[in-house]
Amino acid sequence: MSYKHLTPEERGKIEAYLDEGLSQAEIARRLDRNRSTISREIKRGSEQRGRNSIARLRYQATSAQNIARMRKRNCGTKTKATIHNTRTILKYLNMKYSPEQIVNAVRSVKVCRATIYNWIYSKVINFDMKKLRHYGKRYKVKTTGAKIRVDRTFFANRTIDFRPEAVQLRTEFGHWEADTVVSKRGVATCLATFVERKTRHYVAIKIPHKTGTDMMLAIKRLIELYPQGVKSITCDRGTEFVNQFNIGTLEDTFGCKIYYANPYAPYERGSNENHNGLLREYFPKPFNFKNVSQRKIDEAVFSMNTRPRKVLGWKTPEHKFKLEYAKVT
Template identity: 30%
Template sequence: MIVPDPGPISPRFLTQDDRIAIGDGLHAELPVKEIAASIGKSFQSVYREIQRGSKPNGRYQPWWAHNQALLRRKRPKAEKLRDSEPLRTTVREKLAEKWSPQQISRFLARAYPGEPSMRACPETIYRALFAGLLGRRDGKLRTGRTRRRRQRRGVPSPNKIKNMTLIHQRPAEVNDRKIPGHWEGDLIIGRGQGSAIGTLVERTTRYVQLIHLPRGWKAPQVRNAIIMQTAHIPPQLKRTLTWDQGRELTLHQEIEALTGFRIYFCDPHSPWQRGTNENTNGLLRQYFPKGSDLSIHSARDLQEVALQLNHRPRLVLGDRTPTEAMKGWLTGALTS
């Protein structure tokens, strides 16, 4: 029996052309990962398709596999949560208590071990929620989402920033903190991500430089601000700059060429690799509270805050101030 194709479907699913490409690849004895790359799908999806779509004799025939997929997609049985008011009520109550679909599913298995009609897997709950079967107010995730996020499981995403040099390639002398000139940088973000301030801190002396960003904090604005506002730093104190993988430093190569900094990037979700900067950002929140509008602060305001921090004694420096520590290495514009 040939099942009529209902038409366009979500790109998350395999099309008939995809299945033909899989069949051709298997016939040519190509590796599954190579087949997956040729159709833009994850190799896990292709493995599952081959296992699920093969005939009883083990042979994968794309037209037969596509026909079976269409039969499965029809789902002649009604949705479980649509037909069961007790189940729907229980799930809605737990969602109102801020339970996740995974927690609800496990609770149903414990509370109703002998009642299959009162069981639902997390995906069933998600589908019912996104279809509006659980109501607008009560049927809501803790995140507030009302739509499914686009999934890219198994598909490697390209680096956000091209030509990054990772922190593992940074010179060993940076870790020793014996020679100044190695900086860590980041942004602190204001209310609604509408404003930001750049923060630079020198690792050896804990000397702080704040970057004023009055025109926003996208890559071109951050590039221009760092270039202009670090121009007074002597070249011998501009050795390296370590940053996280934020998109604001997409133009890092231009910053390197025009400042002299050699820029290194931390691993994703690894703030401890910029521990000095993270600590400094915590101190700065005394002046720039979270959730506040940072655009109200002028360049002079930032200079005054940096001056206060640089004249505050630090235990890690033997109760010297960052300014005093910097003066021990160099006298000049930085110590004014």
């Protein structure tokens, strides 16, 4: 029997099962995979931090998928960090040469300036960065964020271009926009926020982490509050919204369609962005949502929902929402 690589859907299930607290053996049984396959996947697909760092990231399906893709792309690549190159570069670094001077003046070195800096950062070359001119501060390691990108095919039929015209024109009730409002730096607790597009009714739910699992629980809570009033949700492409397994389960279970705004286009979820700004009047930055109760959050949201709005003919979102919801129940 030939070996078959894990699929994005399987990686999504692994993330969801880990969040449920299932063991690796149980995950392997449910996916009909060898236990060693699951163990290696979790180990390889989790982003590694420094040995003494407390900021260790949990397994995420989107990151693991892209890590696997990059690992496959680099398969068979021969390193240029040969004994000759590293010893020669180290020799000239100790002679006070800069990486740029080495690249352009030492003919036997066939690598670029960025490679030398990367080798120093990653300790391939055992040289103290502080001994470089300007202590190496003028050179910054750049990242493309490839580890958190999602396959474009996942968004193929989920962009706002596929929303019905009634959603775009706000003529149909039950279509929401979603986002998160974060705490101050270093605090994981945040708010999942939702705005009904037609009535501007606002909901904020406290969640312990900005993860796909916690966001899905918040969406399920919204559907429990208004079981007949959630037809679709439009969100951004943050990691808390792009777990393929969770999104597929949500759509199949509740019939709630998920749409995605285009990258770098917060104006496509303008109502939600505006209401998040209004919420900051009650909880200004920097704020620790871990220390505030859901009751206090509900009080602030109720105050916002009971203000008259010009766009609603000076009616309140609370009033408009109750009228619309009564029509569908």
